[in-house]
Amino acid sequence: MFSNPEKNLKVFGLKEDSIVADLGAGTGYYAIAAGKIASRGKVYAVEIEKDYLDTIRHKVSEAGLKNVEIIWGNVEKPGGSKLGDGIADVVIASNILFQVENKNGFLAEIKRILRPKGQVLFSDWSDKSVMSKVAIAKGRAREMFEKHGFVFDREMDTGQEHYGMIFRKG
Numbered sequence: 224m225f226s227n228p229e230k231n232l233k234v235f236g237l238k239e240d241s242i243v244a245d246l247g248a249g250t251g252y253y254a255i256a257a258g259k260i261a262s263r264g265k266v267y268a269v270e271i272e273k274d275y276l277d278t279i280r281h282k283v284s285e286a287g288l289k290n291v292e293i294i295w296g297n298v299e300k301p302g303g304s305k306l307g308d309g310i311a312d313v314v315i316a317s318n319i320l321f322q323v324e325n326k327n328g329f330l331a332e333i334k335r336i337l338r339p340k341g342q343v344l345f346s347d348w349s350d351k352s353v354m355s356k357v358a359i360a361k362g363r364a365r366e367m368f369e370k371h372g373f374v375f376d377r378e379m380d381t382g383q384e385h386y387g388m389i390f391r392k393g
Contacts, residue, residue: 226317226346226382228256234379235344235389237313240264244311244336246298246329247271247319251279257315258288266291267311269304298332299325306336317346318385320367321359330371334392343373343390346381361386 237243237257241264245254254268268279268291276293283291297303298319314333323329333343345368348358359367365375365388373390381387 226252226385228253228317229259231344231346231379231381231387232256232260235313235342237261238264241312242310242338243267243313243315244269244304244306245315245317246304246333247316247322248275248279248293249318250275251282253315253317254279254291254293255282255286255288257313258283258286258291262290264290264312267294267304267306268292269294269296269298269306271295271297299323299328301328301331301335303328304332304336308335309338309341311336312338312341314341314343316343317381318348320345320347320364326367327371330367330373334371334373337392339392341392342376343368343392344379344387345390346379346385346387349384349386351384361388364388 241261243266248268248270257266372393376389379387
């Protein structure tokens with residue numbers, strides 16, 4: 224079974240007034256789930272693939288969400304998300320780390336947009352998944368986040384094909 228964004232965000236403890244940045248939002252599964260839970264907050268769905276932006280727009284409209292803003296941006300470079308410094312309480316980084324070429328730039332962008340003590344919900348494909356050939360090992364991912372000054376908080380079950388971790392901005 225694949226990841227269940229709504230369940231994962233509830234277990235994570237997303238609050239209804241949270242400001243959330245879903246980086247590499249894809250087709251919007253996490254952004255939509257976050258929009259429903261953070262009903263008094265704001266969700267920024269940042270994606271570089273323009274075709275996906277239309278898909279997210281459609282899903283946001285179907286769900287009747289008014290708190291999700293869709294942004295075309297490049298999360299691999301400083302300022303590429305087009306979000307302000309320290310704007311987000313939570314960054315969602317799901318199924319993206321294995322795809323980004325500039326991993327250091329991506330992690331720096333997460334750090335830039337997170338508020339002090341902000342949290343990252345990180346989830347990616349496990350070595351037992353259908354994507355195992357391209358997956359980044361859990362230990363390697365943790366090492367990369369910690370190298371960029373993030374503090375490991377805990378592991379989280381994010382689905383049979385995934386692993387998940389929570390980090391705080393150091």
